[in-house]
Amino acid sequence: MTLRRPARWSAPRSDHTSMETQMNAPYTPFLVPAAPDAGFQAAIDWSTTLTRTLVDSQRVAWETVFALQKAMFNVQQELWDEWAARFAGGVPIDG
Secondary structure, X not given: OXXXXXXOXXXXXXXXXXXXXXXXXXXXXOOEEOXXXXXXXXXXXXXXXXXXXXXHHHHHHHHHHHHHHHHHHXXXXXXXXXXXXXXXXXXXXXX
């Protein structure tokens, strides 16, 4: 996607007169699409980026759930080993 600057845009200057001139100028977007269908492509790019972000965040959420599940399994295994060592003859079942 190629973007071009509007014709009225000028580079910012440090003096106050150019700032006042830019503030009083009619509104023009900072970047204007170069082709008529560039807006459609921009919408597709935006929706693709949004979808990819949502899918990545869902993946991170599932990885967190799986990590928690693994941690809970390890806690349960340790508690089982302690119970087996105390009440089942002093030796854990898994050795």
